[in-house]
Amino acid sequence: MRLLLVEDHVPLADELLADLARQGYAVDWLADGRDALYQGASEPYDLIILDLGLPGKPGLQVLTEWRAGGLSVPVLILTARGSWAERIEGLKAGADDYLSKPFHPEELQLRIQVLLRRAHGLANQPQLQAAGWLLDEGRQCVRRKGEGEEVELTSAEFRLLRYFMLHAGQILSKSHLAEHLYDGETERDSNVIEVHVNHLRRKIGREMIETRRGQGYRFSGGAV
Ligand code: CA
Numbered sequence: 585m586r587l588l589l590v591e592d593h594v595p596l597a598d599e600l601l602a603d604l605a606r607q608g609y610a611v612d613w614l615a616d617g618r619d620a621l622y623q624g625a626s627e628p629y630d631l632i633i634l635d636l637g638l639p640g641k642p643g644l645q646v647l648t649e650w651r652a653g654g655l656s657v658p659v660l661i662l663t664a665r666g667s668w669a670e671r672i673e674g675l676k677a678g679a680d681d682y683l684s685k686p687f688h689p690e691e692l693q694l695r696i697q698v699l700l701r702r703a704h705g706l707a708n709q710p711q712l713q714a715a716g717w718l719l720d721e722g723r724q725c726v727r728r729k730g731e732g733e734e735v736e737l738t739s740a741e742f743r744l745l746r747y748f749m750l751h752a753g754q755i756l757s758k759s760h761l762a763e764h765l766y767d768g769e770t771e772r773d774s775n776v777i778e779v780h781v782n783h784l785r786r787k788i789g790r791e792m793i794e795t796r797r798g799q800g801y802r803f804s805g806g807a808v
C-alpha cells in the first residue's frame with residue numbers, strides 16, 4: 585500500500601517514516617501544503633496522513649480542496665493536542681479519522697489498518713482475511729483459516745500479499761502493483777513483481793494467484 589505523509593515537523597516525520605516502512609508501507613513524504621495539494625491528487629495513494637498545521641497551505645484547506653475535486657482516498661488527520669475544534673473542522677472537511685498529538689505509533693498503525701480495510705469494503709473484519717487466508721499485519725505472517733500453522737513471509741511478500749488480499753478477485757496489472765507497492769523515489773521494475781509473485785505462490789499455493797495473460801494477476805484461489 586502506498587501512503588502520503590504530510591507533516592512539517594521533521595523529527596516526527598522521520599519517526600513516522602521509519603515506523604511505516606517497518607509495517608511494509610511505501611511512503612512519500614511532503615512538508616508543504618501546496619505540494620501536498622498537488623501530489624495527493626495526482627499520485628495513486630491508498631491513504632493520506634495529513635497534519636493540519638502546515639506551511640504553504642493549511643491542512644484543512646488542502647483537505648477541503650481534495651474533497652471538492654473528487655478525491656476519495658482515506659485521509660487521517662493529525663491534530664494539535666486537545667484541539668476539539670480542529671478535530672471537528674477536519675471531520676467536516678472530509679477526514680475519515682484523526683489522531684491528536686502526541687500519539688502512540690501502534691495507535692496510528694491500527695487506525696491505518698482499519699481505514700484501509702474499510703476503504704475496501706472489509707470493515708467487518710477485525711483481521712484482514714480473503715480467500716481462506718488470515719493475515720497478521722503486526723507480525724507479517726499468514727495462515728489458512730482454521731489451521732494453526734503460520735507461513736512466514738519476507739517483507740516484499742507481505743506487502744504484495746496484503747495488497748492482493750485487499751483486492752481479492754480483482755485483476756491487477758504488474759504496473760499497477762508496482763505503483764502501489766513502491767514509493768515515488770524507488771525505481772519500479774515490474775519484473776521484480778513477477779519474482780515476488782512466484783515466491784508467494786510457492787508459499788501459499790500456485791492456485792491462489794492466477795495469471796491473466798496480458799492483463800495481470802488475480803488473487804482468489806479460484807473461489808471468486
Ligand atoms: Ca505542523
